[in-house]
Amino acid sequence: xxxxxxPSPYTPSxxxxxxxxxxxxxxxxxxxxxxxxxxxxxxxxxALQLPLTFNAGPFIPQKMYMPHTxxxxxxxxxxxxxxxxxxxxxxxxxxxxxxxxxxxxxxVRRLRQRDEPVFEGRGPSISVRIxxxxxxxxxxxxxxxxxxxxxxxxxxxxxxxxIAKCVERFLSARTGTPLEDDVDPRWKVGPRNYEIKLxxxxxxxxxxxxxxxxxxxxxxxxxx
Numbered sequence: 001x002x003x004x005x006x007p008s009p010y011t012p013s014x015x016x017x018x019x020x021x022x023x024x025x026x027x028x029x030x031x032x033x034x035x036x037x038x039x040x041x042x043x044x045x046x047a048l049q050l051p052l053t054f055n056a057g058p059f060i061p062q063k064m065y066m067p068h069t070x071x072x073x074x075x076x077x078x079x080x081x082x083x084x085x086x087x088x089x090x091x092x093x094x095x096x097x098x099x100x101x102x103x104x105x106x107x108v109r110r111l112r113q114r115d116e117p118v119f120e121g122r123g124p125s126i127s128v129r130i131x132x133x134x135x136x137x138x139x140x141x142x143x144x145x146x147x148x149x150x151x152x153x154x155x156x157x158x159x160x161x162x163i164a165k166c167v168e169r170f171l172s173a174r175t176g177t178p179l180e181d182d183v184d185p186r187w188k189v190g191p192r193n194y195e196i197k198l199x200x201x202x203x204x205x206x207x208x209x210x211x212x213x214x215x216x217x218x219x220x221x222x223x224x
Contacts, residue, residue, distance in 0.1 A: 037066065037077045040207060043085050047205045047217050050087070050096035056202065057220030060187070062131040065209040076211040086118060086206040088160060097202035097219055100167055103160035104198070111160065117153035119144035124151075128166045129215040134183030135174050139213070140166045160203055163216050168198050186224050196220070 044064045067073050088098045089112040098111055108114045119126065122144050130138045142162040145151035154162070175190045189196045204217040 036082060037073075040064070040082050040209060044207050044209075044215075044217070047085065047087075047207070050204055052095045052097050052202065052204075052219065053093070055222070056097070057223045059204070060201075060218040060220070061133050062215065062217075064207070065129040065131055065137070065213060065215050067210055076213075077209075080211045082210075083208040085208070086156065086159070088156070088203055088205065089113075097204040098160055099199070099221060100164040100201045100203055100218075101199045103157075103203060104164035104168065106157070106161060108157040108160065111157055114157040115155050118156050118159050120153045122153075123212070125212075127213045128163060129209060129213050130167070130170050130218075131215065132170070132174070132189070133187045134179035135177060135189075138170050138173065140169060142166060159206070163203055163206070164198070167201065167203075167216070167218070171196070171198060 041064055048059055067076050087096055089096050090098060090110045091112055092110055098108070102108065124145055125141045125143050127139045127141050132138070142159075142165075144154060146154055146158070171189045179185060179188050186194075187196065188194075191197060200221050202219040202221055204219050206214045206216050209215045
């Protein structure tokens with residue numbers, strides 16, 4: 001493993017890869033009762049330190065989602081148990097982030113704990129929130145259960161695939177939409193060489209931002 005990927009002795013445990021498949025801190029449901037929005041915001045910012053290959057680009061600079069009204073913030077954020085983030089650690093080399101195009105096509109051999117269930121004990125779906133710079137906020141529901149009888153929680157690999165489909169739909173919906181005036185034009189999405197496409201993106205982590213909503217941390221696979 002290259003020196004760029006090696007965590008320091010002071011790296012928080014959630015910013016280092018799990019040591020065995022039995023480590024469930026990455027499952028997203030294992031440790032409830034985090035200290036609300038403030039703690040989630042800290043974890044959302046800390047995820048920017050997660051290691052990736054030396055030539056990876058910047059994270060997409062999203063603001064963490066927050067309900068608009070005070071009553072919704074109390075009901076959906078402050079009065080519930082927000083869950084631990086889900087991290088997409090890879091093997092060979094150890095790094096955090098799966099290419100979305102690989103997730104979409106189920107190329108997940110390198111994904112650690114790919115068969116571990118996520119969202120155990122949760123409802124049938126979640127909303128995925130994307131706060132891409134320069135575009136209106138976007139959301140899409142995805143299932144948290146598979147199609148077996150009775151339904152079982154989806155795996156981490158299936159979650160990555162569902163997020164890839166969500167991001168693909170977001171990119172399609174926003175292609176051709178002008179960016180807001182004060183945003184760096186390099187964040188524009190679309191099919192052209194200088195625009196951002198699905199194959200340009202890693203899925204690094206998922207963050208529980210309100211009762212039924214999770215937000216992905218996305219990172220470029222190339223310089224901006």
